Amino acid sequence: MTKKVLCKIASLVFVCSVLVNVMPVLAIDTLEPSDFMLGSWQKEIDFFDYVRLYAAIHGQEPPPENSHAYLNLAYVNVSGLQMLSAGLFNITDEENAVTIPIQTTMMHYKSRDGLKDVVTASSFVMLMAFNETEESTLFEQSPDRNDTLYASFSLGYDLDDLFAGNTKPDLNSKTEVIPLTSAEEGLVWTWGMKYTNLAALWWNTSIDPDNPNRDPRPVALTIYDELTFTYELRIDPETGEATLSMNYVIGKMREMWVFAWLWLIPFPFHYNSSGCYRLNGQQVSEETIYDFISNQGIQMSIVNFQGTVILDHSAYFESSGVNVQDEEVVVDDSVIESFADDGEKIMEADFTTKESYKLFNYTLDNTETEYETYQTTTRTCKIEGFADNPIFAVHTSLMRFIPVVLASMDPELYEQAKDHLLDMSYADYFYLTAYPEYSGYRIEHDPTVTAYCHLTSNEEIPEDNGTSNRAGTFLVIVIIIAAIVAVAALIIKKR
Numbered sequence: 001m002t003k004k005v006l007c008k009i010a011s012l013v014f015v016c017s018v019l020v021n022v023m024p025v026l027a028i029d030t031l032e033p034s035d036f037m038l039g040s041w042q043k044e045i046d047f048f049d050y051v052r053l054y055a056a057i058h059g060q061e062p063p064p065e066n067s068h069a070y071l072n073l074a075y076v077n078v079s080g081l082q083m084l085s086a087g088l089f090n091i092t093d094e095e096n097a098v099t100i101p102i103q104t105t106m107m108h109y110k111s112r113d114g115l116k117d118v119v120t121a122s123s124f125v126m127l128m129a130f131n132e133t134e135e136s137t138l139f140e141q142s143p144d145r146n147d148t149l150y151a152s153f154s155l156g157y158d159l160d161d162l163f164a165g166n167t168k169p170d171l172n173s174k175t176e177v178i179p180l181t182s183a184e185e186g187l188v189w190t191w192g193m194k195y196t197n198l199a200a201l202w203w204n205t206s207i208d209p210d211n212p213n214r215d216p217r218p219v220a221l222t223i224y225d226e227l228t229f230t231y232e233l234r235i236d237p238e239t240g241e242a243t244l245s246m247n248y249v250i251g252k253m254r255e256m257w258v259f260a261w262l263w264l265i266p267f268p269f270h271y272n273s274s275g276c277y278r279l280n281g282q283q284v285s286e287e288t289i290y291d292f293i294s295n296q297g298i299q300m301s302i303v304n305f306q307g308t309v310i311l312d313h314s315a316y317f318e319s320s321g322v323n324v325q326d327e328e329v330v331v332d333d334s335v336i337e338s339f340a341d342d343g344e345k346i347m348e349a350d351f352t353t354k355e356s357y358k359l360f361n362y363t364l365d366n367t368e369t370e371y372e373t374y375q376t377t378t379r380t381c382k383i384e385g386f387a388d389n390p391i392f393a394v395h396t397s398l399m400r401f402i403p404v405v406l407a408s409m410d411p412e413l414y415e416q417a418k419d420h421l422l423d424m425s426y427a428d429y430f431y432l433t434a435y436p437e438y439s440g441y442r443i444e445h446d447p448t449v450t451a452y453c454h455l456t457s458n459e460e461i462p463e464d465n466g467t468s469n470r471a472g473t474f475l476v477i478v479i480i481i482a483a484i485v486a487v488a489a490l491i492i493k494k495r
Helices: 003-007 033-037 047-057 289-295 390-396 401-409 411-417 471-480 487-494
Strands: 040-046 068-078 081-092 097-099 103-110 117-131 148-151 174-183 188-206 213-236 241-250 253-262 265-272 275-277 283-285 299-310 315-319 335-340 345-350 356-360 372-375 377-381 429-435 442-445 448-452
Touching: 033 068, 040 047, 040 174, 047 068, 068 174, 068 188, 068 213, 081 188, 081 213, 081 241, 103 241, 117 188, 117 241, 117 345, 117 429, 117 448, 148 213, 213 390, 241 299, 253 289, 265 289, 299 315, 299 335, 299 345, 429 442
Parallel strands: none
Antiparallel strands: 040 068, 068 081, 081 097, 081 103, 103 117, 117 148, 117 299, 148 188, 174 188, 188 213, 213 241, 213 253, 241 442, 241 448, 253 265, 265 275, 275 283, 299 429, 315 335, 335 345, 345 448, 356 372, 356 442, 377 429
8 A cells, every 4th residue: 555545544544542642552463273272361453463464365455564453462261261352552653642442342152051152342442422312302311313423433633624724632652461361260350451542433323224424523532541441250150140341431622622613613621620722822711621511401421332253053142132233222220141042041141230330420529539329321222323334444354354364263163153243233233321520521330241151160271172162263253353443454445
């Protein structure tokens, strides 16, 4: 590809968060099939190296040589359960880096009857702000198709047009790894990633399944203190349960540039904790960023989706006996249970363990040590509103790489998983967790997912037994993550 095309990578990739001035992460680790025979590890790799390898073998167009996707992987292999968690540092062409807070955690295990191979994937998609329309909202205190929605998951954007003739914000997003550690004789594991000074563009979007779309003009650029993902995996061989807790910290919004549009011409206003300003520094009002968000009635939510593959079986998903797959179902005080087609329970997502979240009011306490507790709202939603939305093209364009890799690694699982595991269109379900009280302040919350497994009580590491072992299968799952991160280079061709 030409230099001009390469330079577009930074502007075509989702700017959650824009162009940043950090040095690229140096990937010093390699990934080998034998790694999945080990008990645990944490690695930083350049995933484009693996995409290039498989593209060359199968005659596909690879990402450019000077494009990189730095990925943090945490792996645990205990009592017959394999867990792999992947988070993206950044995508870079060695001239620019784009920080993208994409997170996926996968588990591979035998079902309790010991006969079914199960692979599940829990993926964080994006933050979504919303403003309810009191007269027509469908679900109170939850984003729905009749509300005004602002999505921060987006393609990249050239800031020159937004700040023409003015000094652009100094963006310095950084990423930190929370090390993988174990306790209780290897049955409790913690790890995570923290994105600091995170910049995000916001876009009006619609999740109407009959007309999913987004406005091409961004409505705001914001800077967060942080976006942190902390995970805890608890394994109980006696009960056959593996519980994954996912803690989300959405740091306070520190700065916001709101774009008022006159047709195609943006007029930015800068909000911070002291007031509202024009780009020349002239103060317009004493309305702070927190006043603005509160006055506009802006609420916050996160969007996740769940994927499941059961070898040689199908699955169904319900809450209190009600089907939730591609349906709008409130699950605030219940669980979503996943079953194989023969009725065996394989997993559940529990929304009763953490029905509340913590909100730290920076205006009243700038040390952010005190907090109020509020109730979350959680529901499932129609898949097409997200999967068919052009804002997610960055996720869907690379699906052609999945069959290439799966066919090489495990033909049997390939036939089952090639169109399903991380393809939004085949998601088990999307679920939206909303935080009705917000005002731009720090939020802490942690939902849980429980897998029902055929676990062993010993700590022996499985031996390589040729084609029948599933270590290769889990390496396949690593490659599937390319569907999340490698599209930055490949989507260029389409554009």
